[in-house]
Structure formats: C-alpha cells, structure tokens
Amino acid sequence: MKKRESLRKSVWTIISLVTLFLIWYLGSRNEELGRLMPDPVEVLKFIAAGFVAPIGKKLLWEHILWSLSRVLIGYVLACIVGILLGFAASWFKVGEAVIRPFYLLLRSIPSLAWIPLAILWFGIGEKSKYFIIFITAVMIIMTNVMDGVKAVSPELLGVARMLGTKEKQLFVRVVLPCAVPQIFNGLQVAVGSAWAAVLAAEMVRSSEGVGWIILAGQSSMNMVQIFAGIVVIGMIGLLLALLIRAAERRLCAWNVRGK
Amino acid sequence: MSSMIEVKNVRKLFVNEEGEKNEVLKNVSFHVDKNEFVVIFGPGQCGKTTLLNIIAGLEEATDGEVLKMGETVSGPGPDRAVVFQDILLFPWLTVMQNVEYSMKVRGMDSRMRREEAGKYIDLVGLNGFEKAYPVQISGGMKQRVGIARAYCTKPDVMLMDEPFGALDAQTRYLMQDEVIRISSTEKRTVVFVTNNVEEAIYLADRIIIMTDCPSTVLKDIKIDLPRPRSYVDPEFLSLRKEISAMLNRKR
Amino acid sequence: MRKKEFKYYLISIGTIILFLVVWYLLSDVFQVFRKGMLPGPVKVARSFVEKLSTKTPDGNTLFGHIGASLKVVLIGYIIGVAAGIPSGVLMAWYQPVDDMVRPVFDFLRTIPGVAWIPVVTVWLGIGLKAKAAIIFVNVFVGTVVNIYSGIKQTNEVQIWVAQIFGAGRLEILFKVALPSSLPYLFTGLKVSLSMAWLGIVAAELLASQSGLGYMIQVARSLGRPDLVIVGMLTIGLIGAFLTMALEMAERVFVKGNRK
Numbered sequence: 001m002k003k004r005e006s007l008r009k010s011v012w013t014i015i016s017l018v019t020l021f022l023i024w025y026l027g028s029r030n031e032e033l034g035r036l037m038p039d040p041v042e043v044l045k046f047i048a049a050g051f052v053a054p055i056g057k058k059l060l061w062e063h064i065l066w067s068l069s070r071v072l073i074g075y076v077l078a079c080i081v082g083i084l085l086g087f088a089a090s091w092f093k094v095g096e097a098v099i100r101p102f103y104l105l106l107r108s109i110p111s112l113a114w115i116p117l118a119i120l121w122f123g124i125g126e127k128s129k130y131f132i133i134f135i136t137a138v139m140i141i142m143t144n145v146m147d148g149v150k151a152v153s154p155e156l157l158g159v160a161r162m163l164g165t166k167e168k169q170l171f172v173r174v175v176l177p178c179a180v181p182q183i184f185n186g187l188q189v190a191v192g193s194a195w196a197a198v199l200a201a202e203m204v205r206s207s208e209g210v211g212w213i214i215l216a217g218q219s220s221m222n223m224v225q226i227f228a229g230i231v232v233i234g235m236i237g238l239l240l241a242l243l244i245r246a247a248e249r250r251l252c253a254w255n256v257r258g259k
Numbered sequence: 260m261s262s263m264i265e266v267k268n269v270r271k272l273f274v275n276e277e278g279e280k281n282e283v284l285k286n287v288s289f290h291v292d293k294n295e296f297v298v299i300f301g302p303g304q305c306g307k308t309t310l311l312n313i314i315a316g317l318e319e320a321t322d323g324e325v326l327k328m329g330e331t332v333s334g335p336g337p338d339r340a341v342v343f344q345d346i347l348l349f350p351w352l353t354v355m356q357n358v359e360y361s362m363k364v365r366g367m368d369s370r371m372r373r374e375e376a377g378k379y380i381d382l383v384g385l386n387g388f389e390k391a392y393p394v395q396i397s398g399g400m401k402q403r404v405g406i407a408r409a410y411c412t413k414p415d416v417m418l419m420d421e422p423f424g425a426l427d428a429q430t431r432y433l434m435q436d437e438v439i440r441i442s443s444t445e446k447r448t449v450v451f452v453t454n455n456v457e458e459a460i461y462l463a464d465r466i467i468i469m470t471d472c473p474s475t476v477l478k479d480i481k482i483d484l485p486r487p488r489s490y491v492d493p494e495f496l497s498l499r500k501e502i503s504a505m506l507n508r509k510r
Numbered sequence: 511m512r513k514k515e516f517k518y519y520l521i522s523i524g525t526i527i528l529f530l531v532v533w534y535l536l537s538d539v540f541q542v543f544r545k546g547m548l549p550g551p552v553k554v555a556r557s558f559v560e561k562l563s564t565k566t567p568d569g570n571t572l573f574g575h576i577g578a579s580l581k582v583v584l585i586g587y588i589i590g591v592a593a594g595i596p597s598g599v600l601m602a603w604y605q606p607v608d609d610m611v612r613p614v615f616d617f618l619r620t621i622p623g624v625a626w627i628p629v630v631t632v633w634l635g636i637g638l639k640a641k642a643a644i645i646f647v648n649v650f651v652g653t654v655v656n657i658y659s660g661i662k663q664t665n666e667v668q669i670w671v672a673q674i675f676g677a678g679r680l681e682i683l684f685k686v687a688l689p690s691s692l693p694y695l696f697t698g699l700k701v702s703l704s705m706a707w708l709g710i711v712a713a714e715l716l717a718s719q720s721g722l723g724y725m726i727q728v729a730r731s732l733g734r735p736d737l738v739i740v741g742m743l744t745i746g747l748i749g750a751f752l753t754m755a756l757e758m759a760e761r762v763f764v765k766g767n768r769k
Contacts, residue, residue, distance in 0.1 A: 012609040020614045036633055097521035102529070108753075109746035110708040112624075113723070115715060116730030116738045121547060158317045159347045163361040163412055164337035173364060177351040196622030200712050203624065215716075218628035226628045230621055237620040254351045254392040 038223040046228040055225070056216055058208050064236065067198050067209040070126065071240075074133025075194045079187065082138040086145025086183075091175060103142065111136035111193070112200050124205040129198065136197040137190040144186025148179030184248040191240045199233065210236070262290035263448045264314060264416060268323035271309050283309050285473035287323070291416070296442060296449045298463035300456065302506055306474030307452045308344070311420045314450065315341045327415065337361055340409035342419040346401045348393040354404050355380065355389040361412040379407040382441055399430040406438070410445060417442075419451040423458070435461055439486070456499055461488055468502065478505060546733040557736040558743075567737075568728040570720060572744060579710050579721040580748070582638055586645025587706045591699065593646075594653025601654070602661035603683055615654065623648040623705065624712045636717040644713045648705040656698025660691025696760040703756060707749045722748075 021040055028037045050060030058066070089099035114135050115128075122128035152175050160174045202211025210233050217225030271284040283306040291297045301307050312318040314325050316335040325332040327339065335341075348357050356363075359376035367375075380386060383403040393401055402422055409417055419438075423431045435458060442449060453459050459466050460482060468478045480502075484494055530551050536542045538550035549557075561572040570578070600607045601615070626647050634640040664687040672682045714723025722745050729737035 009609075013613040016610050016613040017617070019610070093518055094521060097518040098525045101522050101526050105746065108750035109742050110704070110711050110749065112708055112712045112715065113726065113742050113745050116726045117735065117742065119730055120733070120735050120738065155343075155345075155347055156349070158335060159341075159343070159349075162315060162317065162335040162337065162339070162341050163364065163408070165364045169364055173360075174349070177349070180351070192622070196624055199622055200624045200715075203627065203716055214625060214628045218631055221632060223629075223632060226632065230625050230629070233625050234617060234621040237622065238617075241620070252351075254353075254394065 036223075038227050040227075042224045043227045043231060046224050047232060050228065055213055056208070060213075060232070063208055063210055063213055064232065067202065067211065068236070070129050070201075070209065071133055071191075071194050071198045074130040074198075075137050075191060077130070078134045078137035078141055078190065078194070081134075082141030082186075082190075083145055083183065085138075086142040087149065087171075087175075089142070090146040090149035091171060107139055107143070111139065111197055115201060115204050118201075119205065129201040129206070132201045133194045133197050137194045140190040140193055141183070141186045144182050144189070145179060148182030148186075149175055151182065152178040181248075181252055184244070184252060188241060188244045188248070191244055192237060195233075195237050195240055263293045263295070263328060264291040264450065265326040265329075266290070266310075266314065266323075267326065269310070269313060269320045269325065270322040271306070271313065271318070272321040282473040284313075284320075285475045287469075287475055289467050289476055289479060291448060291450055293448055294446050296451065296462060296464045298451045298453060298459040298466045299469060300453055300459040300463075300466050300502075301469030301471065301474060302454060303471030303474070305472035307454070307469060308420050310469075310474070311341070311418050311450065311452050314416075315339050315418050317341070337365075337412035338415045340412045340414035340417055342402070342405045342409045342417065342422045344421040344424050346398075346405045346425075348401060348404055348408070350393050353390050353392055354385060354396070357393070357404055358407045358411055360408065376407075376411060379410050382410070382444065383407045383437065399426050399434065402426065402434065403437070406441070410441070410447075414447070416448045416450060419449060421452055421454065424453075431458075438462065456502055457490060460484070460495060460498055460502075461490065466502070468505065546735060549736040549739070553736050554739050557734075558740045561737065561740055567732055567734070568725050570725070572725075572740070575720065575722045575725045575741075576744065576748065579714065579723070582641045582713075582721065583645055583706050583710045585638070586642040586709070587649050587703065589642070590646045590649025590702065590706070591653050594650045594698075594702075595657055595695070597650070598654040598657035599661060599683070599688070602658045603687065619651055619655070623651075623709050624716075627713060627716050631717050636719070641710065641713040641718060641721075645706045645709045648709040649702040652702035652705050653695075653698045656694045656701065657691060660694025660698075661687050663694070664690050692764050693760075696756070696764060700753060700756050700760075703752055704749060707745070707752065711745060 024037065024040045027033045028039045047060065050063075052059070055063065085099060088095035089103060090096060111132065115132055118128040118131045118135075122131055156178065157170065157174060160170060165173055198209065199211040199214075202209040203215045206212045206215075210229055214226050214229035214233075217223070217229060266287055266289050269284055269287045270282070273281045273283060275281070287310060289297075299307055299310065309318060313320050314332065316332045316339065332339070349360065352360065355373075355376060358380055359372045362372035362375060363369075377389075380389060383406055385400060385403055385407065388396060388400065393404070396404075402425075405422065406419075409419075423434050426434060438449075438451075439462065451462060453462075463482050466480045466482060467476055468480065469475065470477045482498070484492070484498070488495060533548075534550050534552065537548055538552060558572075563571060565571055565574070568575075601611055602608065623644060627644055630640045630643045634643060668686050668690065669682055672686050677685065710721065711723040714721040715727050718724045722741050726738045726741035726745075729735075729741060
C-alpha cells in the first residue's frame with residue numbers, strides 16, 4: 001500500500017516537472033513571452049557549458065565552491081556561537097538576564113540589513129560576507145536552542161533528579177539530549193537562510209559566486225545566465241537541506257523513528 | 260526503631276494566578292514500615308499524586324513534613340524511586356540505557372551496570388527489547404521499563420503513582436501480578452497510589468483510605484488476606500463492599 | 511520568588527547600561543574605532559533626531575523612507591496573501607491539484623526570494639512594481655506552505671462527523687478545515703511578514719531609489735555609519751511593531767484552538 005502510494009507520487013512528480021518544462025519551453029517560443037523567458041534548453045546548455053568554459057572569470061563549479069565555502073565558514077561559526085549563546089541564554093538565569101535584551105533587539109533586524117554595516121566594518125572582501133552569513137544563521141540557531149531548552153519538561157528534570165542525577169550532570173544528561181531535535185530544526189532552517197544570505201551578499205559586492213552569476217546576468221540583460229543561476233541555486237539549496245536532514249536522521253534516531 | 264516513612268501533618272495549598280486557593284491535602288499523617296506494601300487509596304482526583312510527590316521530594320508541603328528513616332525529606336533522590344503514572348522515560352535512551360541510567364550517573368562501570376540492569380530487565384520480562392527506543396514499545400512495556408528503572412536505583416522505598424492507570428484492563432491485571440511477583444523476589448517498601456478499590460485490596464498489606472478534596476486520611480486498614488489473592492474470594496468481596504460503604508457514608 | 515525575578519530584571523538593565531557606557535567610552539572618549547566604523551551612542555541618537563526632519567543625503571526624511579518601504583511591503587504582502595491562501599487551499603483540498611502542482615512548488619520553494627531580484631529587475635525595472643513582486647514571491651511561498659499544512663492536519667474525525675451530518679465537501683472545507691487551520695494560517699502570516707520585511711530590505715539595497723534599505727545603502731556609500739545604524743534600528747522596530755500587530759489580530763481571531 002505504502003509502496004504504491006510512493007510510486008504514484010514519483011510518477012506525478014515526473015509528470016508535473018515535465019509539464020512545467022514543456023510550458024516553459026513552449027512559452028519561450030512565443031515571441032512576446034520569449035523576450036521575458038529564456039528557452040529552458042538554452043538554460044540547461046548554459047549550465048552544462050559552464051562546467052567547461054568560464055562564466056566571467058571562473059568555471060561554474062568554481063563559482064559554486066566559492067559560494068559554498070563562504071556559507072560553510074559563516075555557518076560553522078554561527079553553529080558554535082549560536083549553540084553556546086543559546087544555552088547560556090536559556091539554561092542559566094544570569095545568562096538569560098544578560099543576553100536576552102540584546103537578543104530581542106537584534107532579532108527584529110532582518111539579517112540583510114546588516115550588509116551595509118558589514119561592508120563599513122569589514123570592507124567588501126570575504127570577511128563581510130562571512131559576517132552576513134554568520135549573523136543570519138546565528139539568530140536562527142540561537143532562537144531554536146533557546147526554544148529547545150525552554151521546552152524541557154520540568155517533570156523530566158524531576159525524574160532525572162529522582163534517579164540521582166546531580167545538578168551539574170543535569171545539563172549534559174537531560175537538557176542537551178532533550179533540546180537536540182529542536183536544535184536540528186534550527187540548523188536546517190539556518191542553512192537555507194544562510195544560502196539566501198550568501199546570494200544577497202554576493203549580489204551587493206562580489207566578483208565570483210552564484211550570486212554574482214545572476215547579478216552579472218542582470219547587468220548584461222542575459223536572461224539565460226540569470227535563469228541558469230537560479231536553477232543552480234535551487235538545486236544546491238535542496239542539496240544542503242537534504243544533507244542536514246540526513247545528519248539529523250543519524251543523530252536523532254530515537255526521534256525520527258517515532259514519526 | 261523509627262518507621263521507614265513518616266508523614267506528619269502534611270498540608271498542601273495551591274494558589275493559582277488569580278489568587279484562588281485550592282487546598283488539596285489537609286492534616287495528612289501516617290507511617291509506612293520497612294518492607295511493607297502500603298496502598299494509598301482514594302476515589303477523587305485530588306491530592307494523592309501530590310502526596311506521593313511530596314514524599315518523593317518533587318513537591319514541597321505547605322505545612323508539615325515527611326521523614327524518611329527519621330530524616331526530613333528535602334528533595335528528590337534515588338533512595339525514593341518513583342514510578343510515574345505517565346511513565347516519563349527518557350525518549351532518547353534505549354530500554355537498556357533507561358534502566359541503567361541511575362547507575363551511570365552514579366559512576367558505576369559499564370560492565371557491572373549492564374549486568375545489573377540486565378537482571379531487572381529479566382525480572383520485568385523485557386528480554387529482547389534492550390535496544391528498543393521508548394517510542395517503539397507499547398504502554399505496558401514502557402511501564403515495565405519504568406519499574407525496572409526504579410528498582411535499579413536500589414531505593415529504600417518504591418513510590419508508585421497509579422502506574423497502571425493508563426493501561427488496558429488485561430495488561431493491568433498482568434502488571435499487578437508482576438508487581439507482586441517482583442516485590443516477593445526483591446523485598447522493598449512500596450507506597451502505591453491508586454483510585455481502584457480492587458487494585459488496592461489485591462496488592463496491599465495495608466490500605467490508607469483518603470477522602471476527596473481536601474484529602475485527609477479517612478481510615479487505615481490492615482489487609483490480612485493470604486496471598487496469592489483472588490478477586491472473587493468472598494472475603495475479598497466483603498472487604499470491597501466495606502470500603503465502598505465507608506466512602507459512600509462519607510459522601 | 512518575586513524578589514529573585516526582580517534581581518534578574520536588575521541584571522538585565524545593568525547590562526544594557528554597561529553596554530551603552532562601554533560603547534560611549536570606546537567610541538567617543540577613547541576613540542578606539544577608526545573613523546567611519548562605529549560612532550558613539552550620542553552621535554547615533556543625534557542623527558536619528560536630525561533624520562526625522564532633514565532630507566539629506568538620500569532625498570527623504572526618515573518618515574518618508576518608512577512610508578515608501580511600508581507601502582511596497584503592504585502591497586506585496588496583501589497580494590501575496592490573497593493569492594497564497596486560495597492556492598494553498600486548492601493544493602491541500604484537491605488531490606489532483608496537489609499531485610500536479612506540489613512537485614513544481616517544492617522545487618520553486620528551494621530558490622531564495624533574493625535570487626529572483628535580477629529577474630524581476632530585468633522584467634519590471636526598479637520601481638514599485640519590481641519591489642512589490644519580490645515581496646510577493648516571499649510572501650506567497652510562506653502563506654501557501656502554512657495554509658497547506660494547516661488544512662492537511664485537519665482532524666479526520668471532525669471531517670467524518672461533518673460527513674455523517676451530511677455536509678458537502680465544500681461545506682466541510684469552509685466550516686471545518688479552514689477554521690481549524692487558522693492557527694497555522696497565522697503562523698504563516700507572521701513568517702511571511704518577516705520574510706516580506708527582509709525582502710524589502712534586500713530589494714531596496716540592490717535596486718531602488720527610496721525606502722529604508724536605500725537609505726542605509728546610501729549612508730554606507732557616504733561612510734555614515736551613524737545613519738546606517740539609525741536605519742537598521744528603524745527597520746528592526748517597525749518589523750517588531752508589525753509582528754506585534756499581527757499577534758494581536760491572532761489573539762482576536764484564533765480562539766480556543768491554539769496550536
């Protein structure tokens with residue numbers, strides 16, 4: 001039964017994506033629409049060609065790697081800082097009192113609004129991009145860590161004490177594992193947002209990366225290049241999300257199995 | 260010699276956000292001797308769990324105090340293991356890890372605690388499920404894990420809070436026999452809360468009958484029926500009638 | 511208990527004051543920061559007051575920019591929600607639509623809103639329409655996702671009960687499924703609102719001649735960090751205010767079936 005359901009789903013997925021492709025293809029044949037929409041075959045050709053001939057100064061996969069490495073550095077930093085700060089601001093009362101006001105203030109500033117300040121502080125090089133990605137991801141991760149810790153049930157803490165857990169052990173033995181699913185949720189949302197942030201950062205100032213590809217496409221009015229960039233961006237966004245989900249399945253087997 | 264547990268004039272008052280007061284326990288006093296199986300029985304929703312939590316140290320009494328072997332109880336600890344109504348296993352630990360948890364935090368080495376935990380898993384009949392996570396097993400099995408986990412702390416007292424309340428009737432009977440069997444192999448002091456008369460008579464050496472809100476001790480009855488007991492034994496039935504009548508009169 | 515909470519309250523206030531003092535000492539008294547990096551709190555406050563009435567350097571007062579940004583956000587937001595709700599309902603309630611559209615939607619969803627900026631710029635220029643379109647994309651996706659999951663989670667028993675009482679499919683949709691999905695809808699509205707606010711900042715940073723995003727971008731290029739910070743704080747405050755307004759609406763409309 002389940003197998004048939006998933007087979008039906010995949011058949012429909014193929015039908016639906018093929019239909020999209022056909023509509024896009026036929027639409028781009030039309031003269032009026034053709035000016036707005038590039039031929040999808042051209043777009044795919046452009047992507048394929050990008051692997052052998054450079055777009056701008058670099059090959060397509062080099063652009064991708066540039067963007068990914070920026071995301072990776074900012075994201076990893078954000079994970080470390082976000083998880084530590086999140087725990088500090090939720091498990092420790094004093095930490096909460098100190099950190100929370102700043103958290104509330106910074107939380108309501110959209111991450112991309114940091115771009116100008118980041119450029120003033122760190123220049124237009126790599127550092128300002130790491131900073132934007134960091135700020136984007138760190139707020140999301142912190143929020144989720146804090147929610148995760150706040151959701152630890154007092155009953156479960158009571159059980160742990162009853163079983164002889166010392167106050168010092170409580171964090172590692174109960175709070176941490178309890179908060180892990182929520183933290184993973186945060187990591188997943190953050191990776192998506194970090195990916196969006198690197199695009200924005202690259203579009204503001206950059207000479208490589210996928211964000212640069214679409215912006216360069218815009219300034220030369222090259223729709224094929226813009227759409228090629230968008231397709232690549234979508235694919236990589238999807239891949240990143242799948243990666244985190246796979247990691248979660250590994251690390252939180254107890255939680256996923258129940259679903 | 261002092262009793263294992265001594266509850267002295269315990270009173271509990273809850274005050275909600277609107278400032279309304281709700282007295283759930285009033286002047287509750289009783290004692291529990293070593294290796295005695297005491298059932299706290301009462302019909303209402305009120306007070307019994309709170310009373311058990313106060314003995315466990317999970318909640319504080321508004322007035323009065325609880326002594327364990329002559330010392331005032333001030334917080335939860337492994338000497339008073341609780342089996343909860345809603346079980347409360349650690350969902351991220353396997354059955355084995357849940358059972359051996361208390362020994363792990365005490366710093367016992369892994370080979371010894373495996374062996375010890377294995378013994379209790381055997382005792383509650385969960386062999387073969389050591390590696391399962393709580394979400395993968397049934398309610399009855401979870402409650403067995405809860406019981407094994409409590410025994411593993413080597414408690415002076417076992418506190419059981421309507422442990423079979425959420426189980427179906429069949430499993431419930433099975434678990435009652437199980438508890439009797441286990442406590443005959445592992446002699447321990449047990450305080451068992453229930454709102455089911457039959458369960459109370461079936462299990463208890465002594466029943467402490469509580470009134471409804473605010474709860475207080477109505478009667479303290481010794482149950483001398485020989486074991487194993489039977490639900491259809493005439494003496495059992497007459498005892499049951501007597502307790503029911505007592506409660507009705509009170510109402 | 512009360513007394514203890516009061517203590518943490520004091521710690522919070524103390525930290526904020528300490529932060530302001532340190533900021534003041536570092537920037538204004540000891541002048542640790544390079545010029546154009548971080549002005550002191552006094553300077554920022556003064557710029558804020560000035561900006562309320564002066565139109566330099568970016569052609570509008572603070573309120574003028576706020577108005578420009580808000581107008582675009584509201585237009586894009588309302589159209590996005592108005593289109594998103596029926597689309598999400600169609601997908602969730604009619605299996606064939608779900609089968610056909612969901613795969614395409616899931617693919618488009620992985621593309622961050624900012625990636626559409628170049629496309630929209632080429633299509634619609636950099637005026638109000640272009641920015642509203644960016645906001646629309648951001649809002650549409652968030653709304654569809656949430657109303658979709660809201661309707662999908664409708665309690666089956668409730669649907670059965672309605673069927674037993676002879677309700678038609680449409681009636682069930684309007685009387686059971688939609689009301690029970692309200693909390694999800696509001697989550698969607700809130701998420702979309704912050705996405706819209708993020709979108710407007712991105713759009714104005716990259717392609718605009720008005721609005722708060724434009725204001726901080728100009729301030730950045732002129733090396734005026736004080737104005738950048740004023741702009742960021744304003745963006746944050748208005749975002750927080752909008753969210754609060756939605757939360758109040760939620761409290762009025764969603765009764766008894768909070769998530």
